[in-house]
Amino acid sequence: MTNTGIVGILLIIANVAFSYKGFTSSLFFYKYNFEVEKILVYKDYKRLVTSGFLHVNWMHLIFNMLALYFFSGPVENYLGPVQFLIIYFASLVGGDLLSLFIHKNQSFYSSVGASGAICGIIFASIALFPGMSIGLFPLSISIPGWLFGIAYVLYSVYGIKSRIGNSGHDAHLGGALIGMLVALLFHPAAFAQNYFTILLIAIPTIIFLYLIITRPHVLLIDNAFSRARKNHYSIDHKVNEEKINSQKEIDRILDKINKHGMSSLSRQEKEKLKRYSQSVK
Structure with a gap:
């Protein structure tokens, strides 16, 4: 896949710039990342979009931008920049909404x-x-696109249940389904040309989504992967652990203030408290 369009290039530039800012500023990173509490409790809905322009490290960013570079061109050139952008952002938000529901x-x-x-x-x-x-x-x-699609959906479904790998399988699956459906809305004739593949991909995805909505317990699974989770350190685990440790430190500082007053804090503790107060505004 080549001939990346101008919108695809601009999205790559935006991702690199936004992610680099997140690499250099933890305050910026935690202000715009996807976090269940901030979205559901504080109604900070912008995170459903801004989190899609942040990455954990350079490897994470480069891998995603290479995929965007190689696959964006055909869709943008075929549907045009406006419809391409709609698919991109609908998939981004759709994936995050599925992740929000599951978590x-x-x-x-x-x-x-x-x-x-x-x-x-x-x-x-x-x-x-x-x-x-x-x-x-x-x-x-290389493998046929239809085979990749079917295998990816099945792997994502199993990944959500067993929580294997370094990926947010729920966001991937939600984004994939939304991207396919929106593309078909823009170009319905594609369904007639490719209906068998589309149904093979869409039907198991829709069945799985129906099950997790009506029977959430299907997400529970006991296997070698889930039993080994405590030894597996993924991208999301890293972000979550940093967040939990940061919250514990703030709780310790607040407890110290309660017991001994503000004057008992060190300069470093005051700085941490100041950064935290700015991040929750």
């Missing part, structure tokens, strides 16, 4: 990354271009 009872759950939006672009490509092939990096082989 609604985990107040400290947080995540970042453009993967949901990019999955939407990839699955829009699968819907629009039935004969496309997808290269498997770093292997020098």
Whole structure:
């Protein structure tokens, strides 16, 4: 996939600039990341979008931007920049909404990354271009797009249940489904050309979403992956652990003020309290 359009390039630039700011400022990062408590309790809905322009580190950013570079061109050139942007942001928000629903009872759950939006672009490509092939990096082989789509959906469903890997499978799955559906709304003729593949991808996804809405306990699974979770350190785990540790430190400082007064704080403790008060405004 080549011939990246101007909107795709601008999105890459925006992701790099926003992520770099997050790399250099933890205050900026925690002000705009996806966090269940901030969205549901404080109604900070902008995080559903801004979190998609933040990344944990350079590797996370580069991997996502390479995927966006290679897959954005065909969709943008085929549908035009406006419809391409609608697919991108609808997939981003749709993926985050699914993640918010699944983790609604985990107040400290947080995540970042453009993967949901990019999955939407990839699955829009699968819907629009039935004969496309997808290269498997770093292997020098390609597989049919329809096979990749089916395998990815099944892997994401299992990943959500067992919470394996370093990825937010829920945001990926939600973004992929929304991207495909919006692309078909813009170009309904693609369904007639590629209906078998689209149904194979959409039906298990929709069934799974229906089950987790009506029977949330299906998300519980006991296997080798889930039992080993305490030994697995993923991207989302890293963000969540940092957030929890930061909150514990603030609680310790507030308890110290309650017992001994403001004058008992060290200069470093006062700075931490000041940064925290700014982050929750």
